[in-house]
Amino acid sequence: MKEINHEGFVELIVSYEEFIELIRPDNKEKLSSYIGAANHKLIYRGQSDSNHLLIPSLFRDVFEYSSFTNTFNDLCFCQFAHLKSFVAGCDTNAVAIPNDSYEFREKYLADYNSSAAYDSRSWPDKALYELLGFAQHYGYPTELLDWSYSPLVASYFAASGVISNRESSLDSYMSVWVFDLEKKNLLNDHRRTNFEVINIPRSLNLNISSQQGCFTLVRQDINRNQKITYADKRIQEMRLLPDLMAEKRQNGLLKLTISNKNSLEILEFCDSYSINAASLFRGPYGAAQYAIEGINKNRFASKNSLSIKGSIPL
Structure with a gap:
């Protein structure tokens, strides 16, 4: 095990055996000791590329093409406009959105609230959390970042992302973040909210229920006239969780980094706890993903001369 101290978080580069020992659901005490989590209240996020930062999808390069996203307020306006198109798509397909009512649409979806131009922390409105979470779980980019209360769910998403990417290399690494x-x-100021953990009701979103999911939101603190710039597939001015941890000088964010060589073993370990595509994605979509995942496993194993549960890939 190799420990590296970064600004805002600690990274542990681990072997497969060390990784399993740390993410086992019955062993939170050992994992907690690395970040001083006295009560073992942790959330987890899996990422298939260890080089990726904790960047919400909206803050990547979604609107890089647009000449109307020069400031944070511009970005929020574009987000609002496209969120309305998501709602229109739901209407076309007779899909119920969270909190839907005439009053909700008139108050929060009819017109853009330009308060973000004066106070960047005001966006997004809390009344939109459930809609944003619902949209995010169906692929729409938002300011929210997905996490899970289950270390195995996070491990599954990291490993499944590796085997589904045909460009994945055994020389690269995946990660599971722990908060x-x-x-x-401790990340919030008096009367000023910098960071939120959002647990939305799960009745309209079976996926987030199956995945034991929640979201985090880092509220931005940007001057109304400051320009935003796109570089390295992200908006450079957006404050991320490690930035906030470093700013507040807090210890409580850990990154477990493990070789892609162990991705099939990790998926097998998760499957032994019934964590797989069929259990995490409900309905026919989950069944299809479960079958596709089998194809991905065999392709990955064949490409890299690996075995699956002691067998050669089909």
Whole structure:
């Protein structure tokens, strides 16, 4: 095990055996000791590329093409306009959106609230959380970042992302991030919210229920006249969770990094706890993903001369 101290978080580069020992659901005490999580209240996020930062999808290069996203307020306006198109798409397909009512649409979806131009922390409105979470779980880019209360769910998403990417290399690494929920309040100022953990009702979103999911939101603190710039597939001015941890000098964010060589073993371990595509994605879509995942496993194993549960790939 190799420990590296970064600005805002600690990274552990681990072997497969060390990784399993740390993410086992019955062994939170050992994992918690690395970030001072006294009460073992943790959330987890899996990423198939260890080089990727904790960047919400909206803050990547979604609107890089647009000449109307020069400031944070511009970005929020574009987000609002396209969120309305998501709602229109739901209407076309007779899909119910969270909190839907005439009053909700008139108050929060009829017109853009330009308060973000004066106070960047005001966006997004809390009334939109459920809609944003619903949209995110169906692929729409938002300011929210997906996490899970289950270390196995996060591990599954990291490993499945590796085997589904035909460009994945055994020389690269995936990661599972761990955050201590007890540190949440220490990231906020008196009467000023910098960071939120969002648990939305799950009745309209079976996926988030199956995945034991939640979201985090880092509220931005940007001057109304400051320009935003796109570089390296992200908006450079957006404050991320490690930035906030470093700013507040808090210890409570950990990154477990493990070789792609172990992705099939990790998926097998998760499957032994019934964590797989069929259990995490409901309905026919989950069944299809489960079958596709089998194809991806065999392709990955064949490409890299690996075995699957002691067998050669089909």
